[in-house]
Amino acid sequence: MYIKNLNKILEFPHLRKDEIKNLQTKLKDLQPVHFIQGTSCLSGTRKEVLQMIYTWKKNTSPQVFWLTGIAGTGKSTVAESVFRMLSEHHLLGGYFTCKRDYAALHNPLNVLPTICYHLGISNPQYGQLIARRFDENASFGMGLGHLQTQFEELFVWPIKHLVAHELFKSQCIVIDALNECGSEDDQLILLHLLFKLVQMCPLVKIFITSQNMLNVSQSFDAVSILRYELTPSNSWDDILLYFQTHLPSLLATPSKDNILNISSLMADCSKGLFIWAETAYMFLKASPDFQTAIKQLIHTENKGSPYANMHLHQLYDLVLAQVIPDAELQSYEYIMGFIILSKEPLPIATLSSLLYSTLSGNVVLNTVKALQPLLCTDSSGHLQIIHPSLAEYLLAAESTKYHINVDMIHSALFQQSMYTMVKQLRFNICHLETSYIKNSDIGDLHAKIQDFISPELQYACLYWSHHLISCESTNVQSDHLLKAVFVNVKTLMWIECLSLLNKVYHGIHSIKKLLQWLSVINPGQVLEFYEVYYFIYKFYIPIGTSTPHIYLSALSFAPSQSIISRRCSYILPVPLIEPSMINKQWQANGLLFPSYTSSVFPVKISPKNNLIYSGSSDGTIVIWDSYTGESVASISAHECGVTALLLTQDGDMMISGSDDATIRFWDANTYQAVYQPLYCHSSTITSFVVNINGSILCCGSRDRTISIWKTSDNPPLLLQILQCSYIIRSLAISTDDKYIICGTLSHVLQIWDLDSYEKVVDLEHKHKSITALAVSPTTNHIACGTVRGYVLIWNLETHHLVHTPLYLGPSGINDILFTQNGGYLIISTEDLGIMKEITCLSLSSDNKRIVSGSRGSTVEVWDINSKVCLKKQKYAHSVIL
Numbered sequence: 090m091y092i093k094n095l096n097k098i099l100e101f102p103h104l105r106k107d108e109i110k111n112l113q114t115k116l117k118d119l120q121p122v123h124f125i126q127g128t129s130c131l132s133g134t135r136k137e138v139l140q141m142i143y144t145w146k147k148n149t150s151p152q153v154f155w156l157t158g159i160a161g162t163g164k165s166t167v168a169e170s171v172f173r174m175l176s177e178h179h180l181l182g183g184y185f186t187c188k189r190d191y192a193a194l195h196n197p198l199n200v201l202p203t204i205c206y207h208l209g210i211s212n213p214q215y216g217q218l219i220a221r222r223f224d225e226n227a228s229f230g231m232g233l234g235h236l237q238t239q240f241e242e243l244f245v246w247p248i249k250h251l252v253a254h255e256l257f258k259s260q261c262i263v264i265d266a267l268n269e270c271g272s273e274d275d276q277l278i279l280l281h282l283l284f285k286l287v288q289m290c291p292l293v294k295i296f297i298t299s300q301n302m303l304n305v306s307q308s309f310d311a312v313s314i315l316r317y318e319l320t321p322s323n324s325w326d327d328i329l330l331y332f333q334t335h336l337p338s339l340l341a342t343p344s345k346d347n348i349l350n351i352s353s354l355m356a357d358c359s360k361g362l363f364i365w366a367e368t369a370y371m372f373l374k375a376s377p378d379f380q381t382a383i384k385q386l387i388h389t390e391n392k393g394s395p396y397a398n399m400h401l402h403q404l405y406d407l408v409l410a411q412v413i414p415d416a417e418l419q420s421y422e423y424i425m426g427f428i429i430l431s432k433e434p435l436p437i438a439t440l441s442s443l444l445y446s447t448l449s450g451n452v453v454l455n456t457v458k459a460l461q462p463l464l465c466t467d468s469s470g471h472l473q474i475i476h477p478s479l480a481e482y483l484l485a486a487e488s489t490k491y492h493i494n495v496d497m498i499h500s501a502l503f504q505q506s507m508y509t510m511v512k513q514l515r516f517n518i519c520h521l522e523t524s525y526i527k528n529s530d531i532g533d534l535h536a537k538i539q540d541f542i543s544p545e546l547q548y549a550c551l552y553w554s555h556h557l558i559s560c561e562s563t564n565v566q567s568d569h570l571l572k573a574v575f576v577n578v579k580t581l582m583w584i585e586c587l588s589l590l591n592k593v594y595h596g597i598h599s600i601k602k603l604l605q606w607l608s609v610i611n612p613g614q615v616l617e618f619y620e621v622y623y624f625i626y627k628f629y630i631p632i633g634t635s636t637p638h639i640y641l642s643a644l645s646f647a648p649s650q651s652i653i654s655r656r657c658s659y660i661l662p663v664p665l666i667e668p669s670m671i672n673k674q675w676q677a678n679g680l681l682f683p684s685y686t687s688s689v690f691p692v693k694i695s696p697k698n699n700l701i702y703s704g705s706s707d708g709t710i711v712i713w714d715s716y717t718g719e720s721v722a723s724i725s726a727h728e729c730g731v732t733a734l735l736l737t738q739d740g741d742m743m744i745s746g747s748d749d750a751t752i753r754f755w756d757a758n759t760y761q762a763v764y765q766p767l768y769c770h771s772s773t774i775t776s777f778v779v780n781i782n783g784s785i786l787c788c789g790s791r792d793r794t795i796s797i798w799k800t801s802d803n804p805p806l807l808l809q810i811l812q813c814s815y816i817i818r819s820l821a822i823s824t825d826d827k828y829i830i831c832g833t834l835s836h837v838l839q840i841w842d843l844d845s846y847e848k849v850v851d852l853e854h855k856h857k858s859i860t861a862l863a864v865s866p867t868t869n870h871i872a873c874g875t876v877r878g879y880v881l882i883w884n885l886e887t888h889h890l891v892h893t894p895l896y897l898g899p900s901g902i903n904d905i906l907f908t909q910n911g912g913y914l915i916i917s918t919e920d921l922g923i924m925k926e927i928t929c930l931s932l933s934s935d936n937k938r939i940v941s942g943s944r945g946s947t948v949e950v951w952d953i954n955s956k957v958c959l960k961k962q963k964y965a966h967s968v969i970l
Contacts, residue, residue, distance in 0.1 A: 113210060115220035119243075120591070121206035122185070122193045129170040131334060134327035135163070138317055142171055146180060146261060146294065151313035152287040156298045158319030160478050161364035161401065163327075164298040167319070168265035171296055175261050182260025182293065183207035187270035189477055192432040192552070197271035197279055201239040204262055214256045218247040236275075240282040248290050259292045267299040269477070274834075274858055274876055284312040321361020328366045329356040335370050339379060351383065358386055358400065364476045365401050371462035371475075372408050402482045402489075405463070409491045412459040418490065420448055424456045425491075426498035428464070429480045430559075432552040434471035435544070442545040443505045496560055503556035506549035507570035513546045514574075514582035516660065517637075519589055524637035528589065542586055550586045554599035558606045571603070571618075578657045580621055581639055588636040596625050604750070604771030605792045615771060619750075620652045626728065626749075691733055695757065697740025702757075704731025710745060712760065722760050726753060735777035735786075744786065746774025752788055752796075754805070764804040769796045776820040778829075785843070787829055789817035795831065797846070809846045813839060819862035821871070823885055830885075832859035832873050838883065850888055854881060861905040861916075874902020880916060 130139065138156070145154050158164050168186070175181035183204035188194040209216025222242070251257040262283070267276055276299075287293050332352035337343040359365040369386055376382035385407055413421045427440055435443070441453040457464065463475050474480055483493045519537040528534060538547075557567065574583060587596045600622040607615050625632065628643035640661060647654040692703045694715060701713040708729055712721040729748035736743050736757060743755040751766040752774060772792035779786050779800070786798040786805065795811040815833035822829055828849065831839040838852040838859060854875075861874035869885040880895040880902060905916050 109210070109213065112213060112216050112220060115223060116206050116209045116216055118223045119202040119206045119209075119219070120199075121203040122199045128166060129173055130163075130166050131327075131331055134330055135167055135170070137323070138167060138319070139170060139174075141315075141317060142167075142296070143174065145315055146175065146178075149291070151315045152291070152294050153284070153312055153314045154294070154296045155314050155316050156296070156319065157301055157316070159321075159362075160300060161362035161476060162319040162321065162324060163363035164300075164319060165265050166363065168263060168296070168298050172263050175263065179211075180259065180261050181207075182211050182262050184263040184265075186265040187267060189269040190429065190431075190473065190480065191434060192555075195270060197236060197275040198239070200264070200270065200279060201236065201243060201282070205239075205243040208260065208262075211260060212251070212257060215247055215251055218251075219243060236278050236282060240285070244282075244286055245289065248286070252290050252292070257290060257292055259294075261294045261296060263296045265298050267297055268301065278876075287312060324359075324361040324363065325356050328359050328361070328363060329353060331363070331366050332356060332370070336373075339373055354383075354387065360400055362401060364478060365404060368401075368404055368408065368462065368475060372404070372411070375462050376411065401478060405479055405482055406489055406491065408462050412462065413456075413491070415490075417456065420452050420456055421460075421491070422493055423447055423498070423501065424453060425460065425483065426493045426495075427502065428472050429474060429483065429493065430495065430498045430502065430556075431548070432555055433548070434467065434473045435548065436470045437472060439544040439548065440472065442543065443502070443509065443548070446505065446508065447501065499556045499559040503553055503560065503567070504570065506553035506556065507574060509545050509549040510553070510579065510583060511570075511573050513543060514579050514586070515541075516578075516582060516585075518542060518582065518585060519636075521637060524635060524641055527635050528591070528633075534589070538589055542589065546586065547590060550583055550590070551592060551595050551599075554602040554606075558602050568614075575603075575618060575621055576652070576656060578660055580624075580653065581644065581657055581660070584625060584632060584639055585636055588632050588639060591633070593625065593629060593633040597622070597629075600625065601772060607771065616768060617652060619768070623728065624651075624653050691731060693734045693736045693743075695736055695740040696738060697757075702734055702736065702743060704734050704745060706730035706748075708747065710734070710743075710755075724755065724760050726755070727751060733774045733777050733788075735779065737779065737783050739783075744777055746777060746788065748773045750774060750790070750792075752798075767798075767805065767807075769807060769810070770794060775816075775818050778820040778822050780822055780826045780843070781824075785826075787820050787822065789820045789831065791816045793817065795820065795829065795841070797843075811841060811846060811848075815839075818858065818860055819873075821862050821864040823864055823869075824866055828885065830862060830864060830871055832862035834858040834860075834876075838862075838871070838873060838881075840885070840888075852883060852888055854890075854894075856881065856894065861902045863906045865907045872905055872907065874905045874916060876902075878902060880905070 142154060145151070156164055156167060165186070172181065172184055184207060185200050185203050186194060187200075193199055205219060209219050248257060264283075267279070270276055270279065283295055287295060329352050332355045333348055336348050336351060340347070355366065355369060359369070372386070373379060373382050386404070409421075423444060424440070427443065428435070437454065437457055440457070441448075441450045444453055457472065463479060465473055465475055467473065483489070483491060484495055519534070519541045521531070521537075531537070560567075574580065584593070584596055587593045600618065603618055604615055604622065607618060624643065624647060628639075628646070631638040631642045644654070644657060644661065647658075649655075692701060694701050699715045700721060701715045702710060703713065704710050704726070706729075708725065708727040708731060710724040710726045710731055712723070713719065714721055726745050727747035727749050731745055731747055733746035734743065735745075741757055742763070743757045745753050745755065747753075750770045750772055751768060752770075753766050754763040755761065756763055770788070770790040770792050772790055774788060774790050776789040777786065784799065784801050785808075786800050788796045788798065790796070793813045793816055795813060795817060796807060797809045797811070799806040799808050811829075813831060813833065815835040815837060817831055818834050819832035820829060821832075822843065827843060829841040829843050831841065833839060835858060836853055836855060838854070840849040840852065841847065842849055856875040856879040858876040859873045860876050863872045864870070864885075865872070870891060871883045871885055873881050873883070875881065878896060882891045882895075883889065884891055902916060908915065
């Protein structure tokens with residue numbers, strides 16, 4: 090359907106203004122993040138780099154300009170100048186400015202949809218293609234939960250076709266402060282996808298700023314990059330001009346020589362950092378005695394400090410000493426702490442509301458006014474610190490009296506968020522008059538939200554869980570506050586706000602964070618709050634489509650004996666559904682829903698009868714005959730996607746794990762559940778492994794724990810929970826049953842003693858997340874694959890790498906296994922010859938065949954010797970990625 094409509098779309102004439110406006114409305118389904126505009130370069134400064142960029146934009150090669158420099162050298166100011174220059178020449182295709190202190194601008198999943206939105210406006214034919222996807226599939230946006238999926242759905246197909254029809258014009262994409270976007274792994278994946286874009290479409294150019302170049306030498310050799318570094322040494326003249334321009338307004342009788350002398354002195358003190366110059370100017374502007382302030386600035390250059398950029402940190406202390414008396418340090422700590430640690434910038438009115446139980450509005454207003462030299466506001470009046478280096482200093486430097494207690498501030502933000510929700514949540518908060526229309530069709534919904542959902546309530550609904558899990562110490566009031574919102578009808582009112590804000594997805598993540606926190610702090614409460622997760626998860630579409638259906642549909646169809654139904658159904662005066670039609674408890678029903686973690690498609694081949702067991706993201710397990718390719722049976726195993734499978738050595742028992750965080754045991758002969766689901770984890774089950782005789786099961790999870798079970802008990806007995814520091818992706822047990830090897834989504838491979846449950850060692854490497862793990866059955870070797878496409882082989886006894894890492898290309902390693910004689914290592918990646926897009930592997934007991942599962946909903950059987958595909962079962966599952 091999509092391909093058939095392409096030619097019709099390409100025939101659209103140039104769009105009128107009303108059509109452009111309609112297109113913008115449709116493309117807002119991408120939920121782009123609004124750009125925060127900054128200041129551009131002062132006229133006459135940065136001449137060299139701006140001229141180089143101007144020349145670069147006119148040439149066809151290189152396609153990437155990468156501007157680097159240490160913090161404070163003015164990269165974002167240059168990026169703003171580039172943004173304006175490209176806009177004036179109608180060459181700006183898309184832009185994204187990353188900010189660590191702004192949740193939406195820190196999230197890597199917002200980058201590509203935002204760029205797509207801007208490209209769609211500047212290239213109407215491209216925009217029409219994207220808009221048509223939403224017209225044809227209302228839930229299209231729900232499937233864009235992964236960077237790779239975003240790239241394929243939003244860029245690959247439409248741009249290839251537009252380029253083929255010569256309908257894609259030359260465009261430049263600007264990405265500022267890439268180092269503030271997610272993790273370094275996220276940044277590398279984004280770069281990989283963006284560089285694929287410029288290879289696919291030579292008309293696209295990319296301008297990037299970051300503090301460093303990242304490790305791109307091996308992954309991106311095919312892309313030509315023009316590099317330029319802003320260094321303190323090439324900034325002196327520009328800073329001199331900055332002071333020469335701004336100082337005259339501060340002097341009663343400015344003379345040319347005096348201005349030059351002071352400007353030269355200030356340029357020397359700045360040591361090439363523009364942020365020092367800007368902060369020093371604000372300090373001088375606020376100082377009652379100009380000459381004394383100049384002497385204080387000069388004095389900071391000569392004072393010792395244990396920190397890098399000592400003169401900048403000393404300047405921050407100097408400014409704070411001038412504006413914050415000792416008697417007001419506590420007020421300062423709360424206010425500056427809230428500004429720095431809030432998940433998104435807050436206007437002063439919202440800040441005052443969140444602090445209402447701690448500080449008066451006048452105290453907040455006066456303190457913010459005093460802190461103006463260190464603060465800035467965007468066009469909407471949201472408060473931000475002047476530079477990330479200020480936050481880094483105040484949060485880390487305990488030696489300064491202006492240090493901010495991170496734990497105390499997160500605790501206060503959590504408490505204030507909960508107080509706000511208890512106080513302000515209301516039934517039908519926006520006074521909707523009917524349930525017969527979608528939220529998207531309510532013409533004045535935005536106005537209703539502004540009138541009835543305060544900014545502080547919006548913030549509280551979205552970010553309470555972030556502040557809860559960020560507290561290092563357990564808050565004694567957390568249990569009371571959580572129950573005040575999440576075990577009564579306030580839960581539905583919270584979901585109501587999320588629905589109106591089009592942020593139901595945040596609800597899923599908030600409860601997941603809560604469950605992870607509770608699994609450590611209070612495991613007994615996990616099940617109680619798990620029902621909230623189930624409720625949102627199962628009724629996601631009606632909840633997100635029309636807010637009244639939280640009550641009319643979701644609550645009405647919730648199981649009659651569920652906690653939510655028992656505690657909230659009184660709000661419905663008359664039952665809307667015949668009781669006999671409603672289940673008493675939550676049931677597994679193969680619900681299709683987008684995966685929120687890395688898509689996994691586990692397959693195992695039975696050692697007993699050569700049947701293939703494959704799990705899917707639709708929650709089912711399908712059993713296949715490996716010789717005929719015919720389906721033997723299907724199990725509705727989990728509410729969410731099946732992410733881990735294991736078959737015992739005798740082939741009689743199967744164990745499955747899921748995105749729903751449950752562990753289930755199945756009779757592999759009758760396909761019936763053996764026990765009730767085991768609840769131990771608060772997030773996705775990622776891996777299983779058993780010891781040689783099958784008596785011990787180890788289960789890894791994204792909640793950073795390993796659970797260890799005694800399987801000989803009925804039901805299995807939980808022996809221990811190991812607390813890891815990182816998300817667990819894969820597990821293995823050594824051939825002598827002494828050690829658990831744990832592959833994590835970090836730079837660490839962990840080894841634990843299976844008897845004492847003590848950690849033996851952290852094996853560190855520089856290739857980031859481990860995505861696959863295997864232990865040789867004949868040697869002491871551990872093989873692990875990484876997200877960057879490297880295979881590392883370690884000696885289990887010496888804890889040393891056996892040889893230089895094997896590099897298989899930029900695509901991550903999806904699965905890895907040894908043959909039973911240890912002679913071969915079988916590896917799958919997304920771009921490796923015949924194994925393209927293969928996500929998981931299993932080896933037959935006769936060591937002759939490999940079974941693979943793929944992202945294309947395919948199960949395949951391969952002959953090891955001939956490397957020929959013997960059987961291929963397409964569309965085995967309804968996989969949603």
